[in-house]
Amino acid sequence: MEPARVTELPAELKYIQYQHSLETQYLPAIRALISKDLSEPYSIYVYRYFLYQWGHLCFMALDPIDSSLVGVIICKLEMHKSHSPSTLRGYIAMLAVSAPYRGHGVATALVRRAIDAMTQRNADEIVLETEETNVPAMRLYERLGFIRSKKLHRYYLNGNSAYRLVLPLKPTDEDAATDLALDDTDLATR
Numbered sequence: 001m002e003p004a005r006v007t008e009l010p011a012e013l014k015y016i017q018y019q020h021s022l023e024t025q026y027l028p029a030i031r032a033l034i035s036k037d038l039s040e041p042y043s044i045y046v047y048r049y050f051l052y053q054w055g056h057l058c059f060m061a062l063d064p065i066d067s068s069l070v071g072v073i074i075c076k077l078e079m080h081k082s083h084s085p086s087t088l089r090g091y092i093a094m095l096a097v098s099a100p101y102r103g104h105g106v107a108t109a110l111v112r113r114a115i116d117a118m119t120q121r122n123a124d125e126i127v128l129e130t131e132e133t134n135v136p137a138m139r140l141y142e143r144l145g146f147i148r149s150k151k152l153h154r155y156y157l158n159g160n161s162a163y164r165l166v167l168p169l170k171p172t173d174e175d176a177a178t179d180l181a182l183d184d185t186d187l188a189t190r
């Protein structure tokens with residue numbers, strides 16, 4: 001049976017950045033939390049791929065009393081040279097919050113931390129995929145400014161389709177053109 005939902009968070013949760021010294025203590029709980037709800041089963045190597053290289057882009061929400069895992073976000077940040085110009089792209093690979101703690105802004109706080117960390121490292125954009133039927137995830141990301149860039153038909157093993165969402169972090173050429181046009185309007189009205 002699912003544990004009861006909490007109507008209020010017990011106290012301020014602790015938000016911490018992952019580090020390798022925490023692997024034994026938290027990796028089993030991270031795997032359990034993520035594999036519980038996501039449609040794709042990931043092997044331990046997938047977790048290590050992300051955590052060994054980009055542990056600094058993984059954040060955990062912990063219960064302040066017993067330090068148990070309440071939520072986690074796992075990301076990566078890579079240069080895509082095939083793009084013109086080259087793009088430093090952040091990617092949110094996994095996000096999960098323990099069921100009883102949902103609806104209290106825990107995922108929002110984790111995503112904000114990941115966005116800040118990738119912005120500080122000069123990312124041009126952040127992308128992710130989420131199932132089109134995942135209303136809480138779509139709502140949370142769109143509220144944070146992510147936009148739908150593509151529909152991916154039958155993207156998941158379960159046959160469900162996904163949306164690719166993108167959060168641009170830098171002004172694009174189009175923005176610059178709009179700014180110029182606005183400058184012109186400004187001049188014309190002076």
Ligand SMILES: CC(C)(COP(=O)(O)OP(=O)(O)OC[C@H]1O[C@@H](n2cnc3c(N)ncnc32)[C@H](O)[C@@H]1OP(=O)(O)O)[C@@H](O)C(=O)NCCC(=O)NCCS
Nearest residue numbers: 037095096097102103104105106107108130135136137140
């Ligand atoms: C998606 C998930 C991470 C959200 O975690 P959370 O801590 O509850 O998220 P938040 O409280 O920060 O925000 C969730 C938003 O969805 C809304 N929401 C929550 N449950 C909802 C539901 N069943 N239907 C519609 N909206 C819902 C919340 O009200 C909130 O939006 P609002 O602030 O505009 O009201 C969590 O549901 C989860 O772990 N799901 C399973 C794993 C998963 O789907 N991960 C995402 C893969 S991309």
